[in-house]
Amino acid sequence: MKIEDIKKSVLKIDGDIFFDQSIKNLNWFNIGGKTKIFFKPNSLKGLIEYLKLYSLRGKIFILGNGSNVLFDDKTYKGTVIKLGKSFSNISLLDKEKIIAGTATSQKKVSEFARDNNISGLEFMSCIPGSIGGGIRMNSGCFDKEFKDILISIQLIDFKGVVRSIPANKIKFNYRSIELPKDLIFLSATFQGKEKNSLEINKIMSQMSKKKELAQPTKIKTSGSTFKNPIEQTNIKVWELIRSSVPSETNYGDAFISKKHANFFVNKKNSKSTDMKLLINFVKKQVKKKTGITLDLEIVVVD
Numbered sequence: 504m505k506i507e508d509i510k511k512s513v514l515k516i517d518g519d520i521f522f523d524q525s526i527k528n529l530n531w532f533n534i535g536g537k538t539k540i541f542f543k544p545n546s547l548k549g550l551i552e553y554l555k556l557y558s559l560r561g562k563i564f565i566l567g568n569g570s571n572v573l574f575d576d577k578t579y580k581g582t583v584i585k586l587g588k589s590f591s592n593i594s595l596l597d598k599e600k601i602i603a604g605t606a607t608s609q610k611k612v613s614e615f616a617r618d619n620n621i622s623g624l625e626f627m628s629c630i631p632g633s634i635g636g637g638i639r640m641n642s643g644c645f646d647k648e649f650k651d652i653l654i655s656i657q658l659i660d661f662k663g664v665v666r667s668i669p670a671n672k673i674k675f676n677y678r679s680i681e682l683p684k685d686l687i688f689l690s691a692t693f694q695g696k697e698k699n700s701l702e703i704n705k706i707m708s709q710m711s712k713k714k715e716l717a718q719p720t721k722i723k724t725s726g727s728t729f730k731n732p733i734e735q736t737n738i739k740v741w742e743l744i745r746s747s748v749p750s751e752t753n754y755g756d757a758f759i760s761k762k763h764a765n766f767f768v769n770k771k772n773s774k775s776t777d778m779k780l781l782i783n784f785v786k787k788q789v790k791k792k793t794g795i796t797l798d799l800e801i802v803v804v805d
Contacts, residue, residue: 509540512556517549518542518587526574526583529566531631533723534775535574535804538564540582546589547665547689554663557582563661564804565687567633568608571640571725571801576775579804586635590689595619599695600654605635605688609642612693617707622698623652628707629714631726635688640800641675645710650675654692661685678730678800719762723769728782729797740797741765744785747792754780779803 506522513520524541527533539561544550557563562581566572586606593603593615601621603612612634613627626647630637638656641649653670660666660683674681718726729740744764752759753770755777760766767781786797 506539509556516544516552516556517546518544518553520553523578524583526566526579529583529585530569530572530574530725531723532573532725532769532773532778534576534769534773534778536576536578538579538581538583542582542584543587544584544589545587547659550584550586550659550687551663551665553584554659554661557661559661559685563685565635567606567636568631570631571636571727573725573775573778573801573803575803575805577805584687586687586689592690596692598697600692601695602690602692603634604690605633605638607634608632609634609637613707616693616695617700617703620697620700620703621695622703622706623647623695624693625703625706625710629710634691638688638691639680639682640678641680642678644714648675650680652693652695654694656688657690657692658686658688661687665689677733717763719760719766719768722760723773724760724766725801727765727800728767729765729786730800732795732797738795739765743789743793743795743797747789748785752781752784754778754784757781759785 521541523537526535526538542553544553564581564583566583566585590604590606593601593607593612596602599621601616609627609630609632613624616624626643626645629644630642632642637649643649655667655669657667731740732738741764750759750761756770756773757777758768758770760768767778789795789797
């Protein structure tokens, strides 16, 4: 499909479409070039309209909060879709169940659960990503993951077909799920347990303090760069990096955080090539010293 065809149809679609849009400020790394098309649907109807117009004739990347994404400095030759406000609603299904739009932040959903005396979602308060990103990555911390509370996902495929999938039909792995990439998550239903909101708030505060002590904040980073080794549950990836790579290692403005070795930082104006060189160097050094091959947790978009 030619961009000219989409430009002619802009006024017919319920959403905002931008061309040659910068994506540098749409991710936590503050790294990246442009995308040929950037689409923000205002409604499910608008999303369906766009997907049917685009008809799988180019690449599509679904962007959440951008908290674990590394974009390339070159132009993304496809469409970046970012769900808007109409995909950010949260509501109660009953005293222990919540349904949330996937554009909602995990923190906001955990706070909604707390305010409605629902426990089990406290761990989300420490994860900066959206609900959609959390599903795709089976996000987790403090010994809890999405798989532990997810009931079902409502989604749409790239052809514009909407359906629902129960969680018991999904295979969850450590920081990933086995579902096709050509799916856009629309909303998710979660199961919690009744508990006093004051007790829930206390748990969330404790988690927040632990996180602040261990991880860097208010910097340009995407969080954990690599996954912890699955085979050796007693080993943390930050320990492997710290023992294998000098802490002052850098490529341009791409650095390793001194506070947490698995957090890579854009100190000023790092390029994607710099960050990729740092990632590859660390991976190579850890393999050389420990024999362990690290797998990326962040998503690299080319």
